[in-house]
Amino acid sequence: MGKKSQRPEPQGAPAVRRLRAWQILSALLVVGLVVGVLAVGGQSDDAALREADDNPPEMVSVPGGTFWMGRNDGPPDERPAHEVTVSPFRMDATEVTVGQFAAFAKATGYVTVAERAFDAKRYPDAAPEFRKPGSAVFLPVDVDVDEQRGAWWRYVPGASWRHPEGPKCDVKGKKNTPVVQIAWEDADAYAKWAGKRLPTEAEWEWAARGGLDRKPFCWGDAQQGDGGRWYANTYQGRFPAEDTGADGFAGLAPVRTFPPNGYGLYDMSGNAWEWCSDWYDPEYYAVSPKDDPKGPATGPRIEGESQKVRRGGSFLCDDGYCRRYLPSARDKNPTDSGANHTGFRCVKDGK
Numbered sequence: 001m002g003k004k005s006q007r008p009e010p011q012g013a014p015a016v017r018r019l020r021a022w023q024i025l026s027a028l029l030v031v032g033l034v035v036g037v038l039a040v041g042g043q044s045d046d047a048a049l050r051e052a053d054d055n056p057p058e059m060v061s062v063p064g065g066t067f068w069m070g071r072n073d074g075p076p077d078e079r080p081a082h083e084v085t086v087s088p089f090r091m092d093a094t095e096v097t098v099g100q101f102a103a104f105a106k107a108t109g110y111v112t113v114a115e116r117a118f119d120a121k122r123y124p125d126a127a128p129e130f131r132k133p134g135s136a137v138f139l140p141v142d143v144d145v146d147e148q149r150g151a152w153w154r155y156v157p158g159a160s161w162r163h164p165e166g167p168k169c170d171v172k173g174k175k176n177t178p179v180v181q182i183a184w185e186d187a188d189a190y191a192k193w194a195g196k197r198l199p200t201e202a203e204w205e206w207a208a209r210g211g212l213d214r215k216p217f218c219w220g221d222a223q224q225g226d227g228g229r230w231y232a233n234t235y236q237g238r239f240p241a242e243d244t245g246a247d248g249f250a251g252l253a254p255v256r257t258f259p260p261n262g263y264g265l266y267d268m269s270g271n272a273w274e275w276c277s278d279w280y281d282p283e284y285y286a287v288s289p290k291d292d293p294k295g296p297a298t299g300p301r302i303e304g305e306s307q308k309v310r311r312g313g314s315f316l317c318d319d320g321y322c323r324r325y326l327p328s329a330r331d332k333n334p335t336d337s338g339a340n341h342t343g344f345r346c347v348k349d350g351k
């Protein structure tokens, strides 16, 4: 499981090594299409670094307090709703951007999981098509979401934060969009370099609620699009075939495009998934301590390995299939798996 067998989408996306034959053929076709342009991708790596923005994300103060975490009318892993007290902390107002991550890569030479050469010791069972550096990319397809779950994901060689959708795509002019194709390991490395850390799941949900008590959305009760108002970058249209971009964006939006929540935090719903420090355990809420919970010591093995929590949903969350842009919604992924909808933001202790 992991980087060589992506499982980037919630709700049952299959591990790549279990893909049906037609999907593998499709993946091989993608390999063929991109091999010819890999050299071009390599040349544009410097272009990604030229987007470097030495201004770190602005941080905002999130007060301490007690709130109801989870909900009792949601999926099983959001139950039971339980009271949690969180100490005050500071949080990046936005998701870490391409420019900010480029500054990190430029300063440290850090190589993300998606960019690393294949490690046969770590992935002894990887199929040949997954032995090139790369990552998972969403591709629109006209399928029944229940019949062919995860058919909209492809492993694309050359996909990385510098080329989020593969070698033909780059980040030129996108320094203010969230960095994506970030595995948990990458987010953790950036946080340490920046003198910060990833938020706990409890901190993240408390922050996302923005001072509201048990509201369904980070902004309150209104539905996306009501009265022509859009509160977050999510997916409209027929998933996964066509994103109409009714909210203004089919794909990532620059940070600060949509209104902030009550704590001045942008994109706590939608745009890009955000990694948390906790291991994912669907039953953790039943045993969670009340004060500053930090998650279980490790998570149960899911398809072979423990996974880390990610929160907030992405531009691919739609109301029919994946309504994971709610403040209570939980998701997880292996520590070495990114995708073109997964990024992060950091926190710091103190007021």
Ligand SMILES: [Ca+2]
Pocket: 233, 234, 235, 236, 245, 246, 247, 248, 249, 250, 251, 315
């Ligand atoms: Ca959108």
